[in-house]
Amino acid sequence: MKMIIIQFGGTGDLALKKLYPAYDHLMAKGFDFQVLALGRRFKDRDQFVSTMIGDDASQYFLDRLDYLHYDMEDDAAMQVLAGTLRSMVSGSGQVELIYYLALQPSLYEEAIRQIQEVDATLSCACELSKKIVVEKPFGFDFESAYRYNKILETAFTDKEIFRIDHYLGKEFMQNLLIMRFHNDIMRSIWDNRSIESIQIIFDETHGVDQRLGFYEQIGVVRDTIQNHIMQIITYLTMNEPATLSPEDIAIEKVKVLRAISPIEQFAMGRYESLGAHSGHIVDTPTYAAFTLFVNTYYFAGIPIHVRTGKMQKEAKSLIYVKFRNTTAQVMHDTSIAENGVIITIHPELTIDISMNLKEPNTSWKSKPVRFRFNQAETFGANTPEAYEQILQKILQGDKSLFPTMKEISESWRIVAPMLSNDHAMEVYPVRTLPRFAHHMAKEHHFNWFT
Numbered sequence: 011m012k013m014i015i016i017q018f019g020g021t022g023d024l025a026l027k028k029l030y031p032a033y034d035h036l037m038a039k040g041f042d043f044q045v046l047a048l049g050r051r052f053k054d055r056d057q058f059v060s061t062m063i064g065d066d067a068s069q070y071f072l073d074r075l076d077y078l079h080y081d082m083e084d085d086a087a088m089q090v091l092a093g094t095l096r097s098m099v100s101g102s103g104q105v106e107l108i109y110y111l112a113l114q115p116s117l118y119e120e121a122i123r124q125i126q127e128v129d130a131t132l133s134c135a136c137e138l139s140k141k142i143v144v145e146k147p148f149g150f151d152f153e154s155a156y157r158y159n160k161i162l163e164t165a166f167t168d169k170e171i172f173r174i175d176h177y178l179g180k181e182f183m184q185n186l187l188i189m190r191f192h193n194d195i196m197r198s199i200w201d202n203r204s205i206e207s208i209q210i211i212f213d214e215t216h217g218v219d220q221r222l223g224f225y226e227q228i229g230v231v232r233d234t235i236q237n238h239i240m241q242i243i244t245y246l247t248m249n250e251p252a253t254l255s256p257e258d259i260a261i262e263k264v265k266v267l268r269a270i271s272p273i274e275q276f277a278m279g280r281y282e283s284l285g286a287h288s289g290h291i292v293d294t295p296t297y298a299a300f301t302l303f304v305n306t307y308y309f310a311g312i313p314i315h316v317r318t319g320k321m322q323k324e325a326k327s328l329i330y331v332k333f334r335n336t337t338a339q340v341m342h343d344t345s346i347a348e349n350g351v352i353i354t355i356h357p358e359l360t361i362d363i364s365m366n367l368k369e370p371n372t373s374w375k376s377k378p379v380r381f382r383f384n385q386a387e388t389f390g391a392n393t394p395e396a397y398e399q400i401l402q403k404i405l406q407g408d409k410s411l412f413p414t415m416k417e418i419s420e421s422w423r424i425v426a427p428m429l430s431n432d433h434a435m436e437v438y439p440v441r442t443l444p445r446f447a448h449h450m451a452k453e454h455h456f457n458w459f460t
């Protein structure tokens with residue numbers, strides 16, 4: 011079957027940094043497809059390739075990559091796109107068109123309308139199937155997500171719609187489920203009888219870089235909290251699914267999300283130099299911190315403290331699961347440390363379990379030591395990038411790594427209070443943690459793990 015990915019946002023940052031390298035790797039693995047990049051930035055393919063595609067792209071990929079100057083505001087562009095697609099599919103027996111939207115959410119409605127129009131004019135003496143892939147954030151808020159979905163469903167069935175959250179393609183996410191549900195010792199300690207609190211820390215060193223135009227409209231809540239962070243929370247706290255099938259996992263994820271109240275207590279900030287050269291003030295949050303609770307029987311009462319954002323001193327992504335320390339009380343020894351599980355995602359994927367063991371040459375003194383799993387050391391450094399895993403599933407028509415519409419809607423409901431523009435915004439110097447993150451820790455009597 012001939013597969014063509016029609017890449018909306020083909021000259022954007024995501025396509026450049028993540029999608030094109032992933033397409034290249036997938037082709038090297040034997041997946042057979044073509045890519046038609048659409049964009050306004052370049053007039054022709056030569057300009058596009060010389061500016062957008064790095065030297066390390068393979069010739070094989072370049073031979074299967076085409077470019078079309080496409081201005082969504084110009085009605086004539088649709089005719090050109092339809093004509094290009096007609097000539098690409100002619101003579102083929104079976105064809106699949108994969109429309110991939112990597113655009114500002116505000117452009118989705120129009121893009122979908124145009125796809126429907128192009129789609130209606132396409133006909134070939136072949137068997138034609140289609141898929142649509144929509145990048146996160148899916149929508150701008152609860153209402154718009156619902157509206158986009160309605161429009162999408164007029165042209166595509168749910169099976170044909172792939173809503174992306176690339177975190178589901180990450181090895182650590184999939185490992186969370188395996189770690190929790192393939193190990194009896196983990197199952198029996200993974201609830202509010204043993205866990206005292208959870209921290210999720212996602213600090214990035216980069217700013218919004220080339221994406222100011224996009225980010226300005228999005229901000230940290232829509233960029234990472236409504237999607238990546240909410241998905242991590244579901245993986246950490248879902249009950250055991252009947253099987254690890256996508257349907258069964260989705261059922262449990264929705265239960266978690268429905269058990270979370272809208273986040274009313276939060277703080278946000280933006281880094282000082284955000285949009286400094288744009289000629290206008292960009293007052294979009296780039297950092298946020300909050301605490302939430304998952305009110306299910308086994309997780310109620312465990313505070314989940316989250317902090318995430320840009321322009322930090324060190325790139326750190328980790329989850330810290332802190333266990334209760336009844337032992338210190340029972341043994342009348344406050345020097346006994348708590349046990350914990352530390353899942354580090356960045357700079358490298360490791361899982362540590364910390365335990366207290368005897369310090370040599372002491373009389374019954376213990377010291378926390380870590381038992382470590384290191385993904386690269388154990389399995390080699392060749393784990394595919396998240397986008398590669400996600401794109402592979404799309405090509406294969408496998409929906410196991412995609413959030414459902416229910417999950418997306420529930421996540422919008424949870425973050426809704428954070429979306430209004432009228433909350434206080436701390437302006438933090440670059441490479442520093444906003445003050446509110448320290449205040450929050452003090453107020454809730456905990457220390458950030460790092």
Ligand code: BG6
Pocket residue numbers: 214233234396
């Ligand atoms: C993206 C966000 O979805 O995720 C970015 O748009 C963020 O702002 C990125 O930096 C983080 O993803 P990763 O894969 O680099 O952890």
